[in-house]
Amino acid sequence: MGTIHLFRKPQRSFFGKLLQEFGLVAADRRTWKILLFGVINLTCTGFLLMWCSSTNSIALTAYTYLTIFDLFSLMTCLISYWVMMRKPSPVYSFGFERLEVLAVFASTVLAQLGALFILKESVERFLEQPEIHTGRLLVGTFVALSFNLFTMLSIRNKPFAYVSEAASTSWLQEHVADLSRSVCGIIPGLSSVFLPRMNPFVLIDLAGAFALCITYMLIEINNYFAVDTASAIAIALMTFGTMYPMSVYSGKVLLQTTPPHVIGQLDKLLREVSTLDGVLEVRNEHFWTLGFGSLAGSVHVRIRRDANEQMVLAHVTNRLYTLVSTLTVQIFKDDWIRPSLPSGPVAANVLNFSDHHIIPMPPLKGIDELNPVTSTPTKPSSPPPEFSFNTPGKNVNPVILLNTQTRPYGLGLNHGHIPYSSMVNQGLGVPGIGATQGFRTGFTNIPGRYGTNNRIGQPRP
Numbered sequence: 001m002g003t004i005h006l007f008r009k010p011q012r013s014f015f016g017k018l019l020q021e022f023g024l025v026a027a028d029r030r031t032w033k034i035l036l037f038g039v040i041n042l043t044c045t046g047f048l049l050m051w052c053s054s055t056n057s058i059a060l061t062a063y064t065y066l067t068i069f070d071l072f073s074l075m076t077c078l079i080s081y082w083v084m085m086r087k088p089s090p091v092y093s094f095g096f097e098r099l100e101v102l103a104v105f106a107s108t109v110l111a112q113l114g115a116l117f118i119l120k121e122s123v124e125r126f127l128e129q130p131e132i133h134t135g136r137l138l139v140g141t142f143v144a145l146s147f148n149l150f151t152m153l154s155i156r157n158k159p160f161a162y163v164s165e166a167a168s169t170s171w172l173q174e175h176v177a178d179l180s181r182s183v184c185g186i187i188p189g190l191s192s193v194f195l196p197r198m199n200p201f202v203l204i205d206l207a208g209a210f211a212l213c214i215t216y217m218l219i220e221i222n223n224y225f226a227v228d229t230a231s232a233i234a235i236a237l238m239t240f241g242t243m244y245p246m247s248v249y250s251g252k253v254l255l256q257t258t259p260p261h262v263i264g265q266l267d268k269l270l271r272e273v274s275t276l277d278g279v280l281e282v283r284n285e286h287f288w289t290l291g292f293g294s295l296a297g298s299v300h301v302r303i304r305r306d307a308n309e310q311m312v313l314a315h316v317t318n319r320l321y322t323l324v325s326t327l328t329v330q331i332f333k334d335d336w337i338r339p340s341l342p343s344g345p346v347a348a349n350v351l352n353f354s355d356h357h358i359i360p361m362p363p364l365k366g367i368d369e370l371n372p373v374t375s376t377p378t379k380p381s382s383p384p385p386e387f388s389f390n391t392p393g394k395n396v397n398p399v400i401l402l403n404t405q406t407r408p409y410g411l412g413l414n415h416g417h418i419p420y421s422s423m424v425n426q427g428l429g430v431p432g433i434g435a436t437q438g439f440r441t442g443f444t445n446i447p448g449r450y451g452t453n454n455r456i457g458q459p460r461p
Helices: 014-026 030-057 056-083 097-127 139-154 158-166 172-186 188-194 200-222 226-255 260-274 311-320 421-423
Strands: 279-291 294-301 325-334
Touching: 014 030, 014 056, 030 056, 030 139, 056 097, 056 139, 056 158, 056 200, 056 226, 056 311, 097 158, 097 226, 097 279, 139 200, 158 226, 172 200, 172 226, 200 226, 226 279, 260 279, 260 294, 260 311, 260 421, 294 311
Parallel strands: 294 325
Antiparallel strands: 279 294
């Protein structure tokens, strides 16, 4: 029986547990820096939303959504610190690394939903374009740009930094990379900044600010209000194109898929494991991404009966641990037993199938339907006879042929065989008919039973 607790502590509420976990994270000084940036972000977002309402600019609204995305990225960074401090528990044996993957996926999906909302509002504005006031448009652009760049460059966001490098490039990055190659060909010193590819978050902040600056100039010069809607569509498309590869990558991690760039390395390591001393087979292998940069897997290894389990386990783990940080290896020995041949006199009831195993045989056709030459059913138009030994798709009943191999002497048993023609004439080609010849053994002193005692067409004595 378990321990009896007379004064059990009351369970904490949800907010109590949340405060406890926050106290764990607050012990790190980096947490207060993130909280400070979060407060500044909320303040800037509030001012930007007021300026969006006063200017009636949907392009500035689309750009403000990037500031809201920065707030989500700060929350993701905070969750990442909490995951680093938490250890695996019996309930969550793999740890809490997938929580930061879920946070990245949710942030990118919400950013794409905001972009879709901007596209929907922009289509409605094309039908009835309102007047745009440029009083706070340029101010709001520089405030949002300054805060976004300051946040991205001041705080090291490990989850988003990994995803931005591991995910496929967006169409905006590809076009900018083509332009950067041309510029770097003229000014080689800029290759360290623009190549091989720019940070997607910095790139979209700069591209959105550039679109808003063009909007401000065209409205001030020509009162061309439709350019505000066009800029909003451009910012929404750039946001969607930037966030989509990241959401796809994080979604694949949540689906426990194997990263494509490590499949070749895993195949090579599995081939090396299969060639280890004592290893017979490697099967049921499954590898998946546990979190950003961590791979988990399980594999079954079948070894010889005389192999050392601990030695094989150590070698397999040493080979796979270079890629798979969390590995489960199941070692089991080969259970195949080689049958032993008798070396002494054979007992009288050794081959008595009723005392041991009775092999079920399918019913065969009568003797009258068999051809005495081939022992196969006779058909007028059938092709030449063909013997089938339990071959799938063949409808030919198995035939027990006479075993004429020479048996070892010294067992006190009779040897020799009956001619094949006389065996067919006596009805011995069918199991259960004839009691003087043992089939497949050549013995003559074996009871004439092969799974049945019925005699076809012969009366019982």
